[in-house]
Amino acid sequence: MLIKKPSDVASSEITPEQLYLRRREFLAAGVAIATLGPRVANAAAPAPVPSPVTPGALPAFTKSPLSTTTEKQTSLEDVTHYNNYYEFGTNKTDPAENAGSFKPRPWTVKLEGELAKPRTIDLDELMKMVPLEERIYRMRCVEAWSMVIPWVGLPLGALLKKLAPTSKAKFVEFTSIVRPEEMPGQGAPILPWPYVEGLRIDEAMNPLPILAVGLYGKVLPNQNGAPLRLVVPWKYGFKGIKAIVKIKLTDTQPRNTWNILAPEEYGFYANVNPKHDHPRWSQAKERRIGDFFKRDTLMFNGYADQVASLYSGMDLDKNF
Numbered sequence: 001m002l003i004k005k006p007s008d009v010a011s012s013e014i015t016p017e018q019l020y021l022r023r024r025e026f027l028a029a030g031v032a033i034a035t036l037g038p039r040v041a042n043a044a045a046p047a048p049v050p051s052p053v054t055p056g057a058l059p060a061f062t063k064s065p066l067s068t069t070t071e072k073q074t075s076l077e078d079v080t081h082y083n084n085y086y087e088f089g090t091n092k093t094d095p096a097e098n099a100g101s102f103k104p105r106p107w108t109v110k111l112e113g114e115l116a117k118p119r120t121i122d123l124d125e126l127m128k129m130v131p132l133e134e135r136i137y138r139m140r141c142v143e144a145w146s147m148v149i150p151w152v153g154l155p156l157g158a159l160l161k162k163l164a165p166t167s168k169a170k171f172v173e174f175t176s177i178v179r180p181e182e183m184p185g186q187g188a189p190i191l192p193w194p195y196v197e198g199l200r201i202d203e204a205m206n207p208l209p210i211l212a213v214g215l216y217g218k219v220l221p222n223q224n225g226a227p228l229r230l231v232v233p234w235k236y237g238f239k240g241i242k243a244i245v246k247i248k249l250t251d252t253q254p255r256n257t258w259n260i261l262a263p264e265e266y267g268f269y270a271n272v273n274p275k276h277d278h279p280r281w282s283q284a285k286e287r288r289i290g291d292f293f294k295r296d297t298l299m300f301n302g303y304a305d306q307v308a309s310l311y312s313g314m315d316l317d318k319n320f
């Protein structure tokens with residue numbers, strides 16, 4: 001059959017978030033560069049990989065009408081075996097293979113900065129602060145592939161309201177865990193660890209973003225960012241920071257990992273925008289994982305009605 005599996009997609013389509021521009025530096029630093037390069041499709045049958053789905057039940061959740069799409073959902077197999085999570089390796093199949101011994105419990109989250117009561121909170125307590133909702137969202141990676149995923153999570157805006165940000169809170173900064181003993185990718189400076197991301201406060205208060213704790217009705221698998229990861233459906237996938245240990249409200253715009261690495265290629269906003277080309281490729285089309293043909297990418301990933309007003313008056317070609 002001519003159906004393309006993710007592993008057969010031309011490497012030119014799936015190599016972008018590599019350290020292309022910085023290879024020399026990394027070579028100089030003595031990093032094993034072989035792991036960073038594009039993988040050529042392997043003709044041999046792929047070895048079966050385990051599915052490290054985090055054990056444990058998810059608390060009750062309701063289905064949100066907010067942004068449910070009727071589009072066909074990406075198979076659980078693809079959602080959990082075609083991942084970007086450099087803490088576990090740079091290949092799409094690395095996270096499923098390497099995340100099995102990561103321990104997502106016990107887990108605490110630091111709530112810091114411009115909010116009423118900075119504190120460290122156990123994730124199970126955090127999950128009681130606002131009701132969990134299931135939302136089916138289109139996700140679009142900067143590498144021109146996309147998925148439709150039923151997430152379960154805490155509405156971020158509702159949570160932030162409970163935390164009572166001060167008037168100085170203009171941005172939200174998120175930080176991932178550093179745990180090299182459980183995350184083999186952190187043994188090398190593939191990215192500057194920890195992975196960090198940020199949103200403007202009004203983006204964070206929009207009803208769409210959620211802090212996911214599950215998918216397909218089950219506890220979030222390790223490779224998808226257990227136990228807590230951000231989901232922002234109108235932005236490129238790299239905004240969806242995984243394994244969050246800190247949420248900080250700030251008055252200055254936080255840096256975000258891919259912007260630190262290659263500022264000409266990856267901006268702070270990272271809104272899905274088919275009209276803004278990445279310096280090395282067009283962003284106009286995408287391949288839904290599981291589909292053969294590409295489709296046109298939609299402005300704001302199809303969520304323009306809900307989010308375009310956040311950017312009125314901004315030049316989205318400059319603020320990419």
Ligand SMILES: Nc1nc2c(c(=O)[nH]1)N[C@H]1C(S)=C(S)[C@@H](COP(=O)(O)O)O[C@H]1N2
Pocket residue numbers: 017082083084085086087140141142176195223224225236237238239240241242243
């Ligand atoms: N901590 C951390 N979060 C991360 C990444 C990462 O490497 N480390 N990759 C990002 C990118 S580029 C994408 S496309 C999404 C992929 O999420 P998924 O594997 O659940 O589809 O996670 C994002 N969050």
Ligand SMILES: [Mo]
Pocket residue numbers: 017084141142143236237238
């Ligand atoms: Mo991505």
